[in-house]
Amino acid sequence: MKILIFNPSFLGDSVLTTPLIQAVKAKYPEAQISFCVRPEYVPLFDGLAEISEVIPFDKRRSYSGLSGIFRFAKYLEQRGFDIVLTPHKSFRTNLTLWLAKIPVRVGFVESAFSALLTSSCARYMDLHEVQRNLTLYEAAFGEYPAKYPLKVVIDQEKKAEFAKLGENLIGIAPGSVWATKMWPAERFAEVADRLKEDGYTPVIIGAPEDVPAAEKLMKAAKYEHINMCGKTSLKELPALIANFGFMVTNDSGPMHIAVAAGVRCIAIFGPTVKELGFTPYDEVSRVAEVAGLNCRPCGLHGSRKCPKKHFRCMLEISTQDVLALLEKEQVAEPIKPKYETVKAD
DSSP states (O other), X not given: OEEEEEOOOOHHHHHTTHHHHHHHHHHOTTSEEEEEEOGGGHHHXXXXXXXXXXXXXXXXXXXXXXXXXXXHHHHHHHHTOSEEEOOOOOHHHHHHHHHTTOSEEEEETTSTTGGGSSEEEOOOTTSOHHHHHHHHHHHHHSSOOOOOOOOOOOOHHHHHHHGGGOSSEEEEEOOOSSGGGOOOHHHHHHHHHHHHHTTOEEEEXXXXXXXXXXXXXXXXXXXXXXXXXXXXXXXXXXXXXXXXXXXXXXXXXXXXXXXXXXXXXXXXXXSSOGGGSOSOSSSSOEEEOOTTOTTOOSOSSOOSSOTTSSOHHHHTSOHHHHHHTTSHXXXXXXXXXXXXXXXXX
16 A cells, blocks of 8 residues: 655644654555655655655745646656545645545645545644644544654764763754744843753754844853754754753744654744644643733734734743743643544544
8 A cells, every 4th residue: 555645834744744654654554655745854754664755845846836736746646646644735735636646635624625635524723733633544544543752863873973062952942934933032042041050051953044043142142052053954953952951942843853852842932822733742841922912823823023013922921931941840740731532524
């Protein structure tokens, strides 16, 4: 059997799809499972035991436009997939999979032109995104799977190399794709300084596009911190993160990578809220947020500017609020997320 998991979405969304992949592999151990993601994310998953291959889908370059849809659909058709499960909800996705003539196409009923699917289920918004993805498994196979963790590829040699950066390494991830999901860099600097005073070694991480935020942090800090932002490839990033005792981070892709690497997060949520289902998928991480702010959430992914022009969701989270979540007495008891089993219609 050849099964395709199709989710060429944001970095975090792709990481949050890995429990679904593990569930499918447990159901059909002999199946060839392919995972379709954006080309820049391939290194995170290429080599996972459950995946036979990672397929890059570049809709902006090699497969752009209407002709790109037909060419990529033809490519998938030639691969001879029996089943596709797609958390991705765009019209382009459903049209491509329909044109690829994959016999069984399972997605969400809320996706654009879901009539092109052979089977669909509701995307329950009161669940974590991982659990929502797993309802696709139930729609396809008629049963709800066991719980699986997030997974990414961790280069063990690189991990050992990064371990030499120092003792008590702590990650600081000040960047985000969305401007409103970024806590002020000056406050990240204050957290890093306090951690330094407490005997930790802060390490600033992020993608090349996060460099301005990292430089702003470094400029505001009292101490010199290790700045690895923009200095690691995406393939190397999990190996670096795996050395951290914990990570202080915005709601971002590196947050989900950290959880996949078994690293506890203090996650700062501003325009997004826990109820949207994208919090760290573990039982030990914590979320810093301004509870009860009536303009939250202002969108599913955040935005470029605060619609209300006050940015209270981030500015009212103090350095002390974040540091308080790191106190031992507050992390001794694991978080109990509401991961209820839900039957898909």
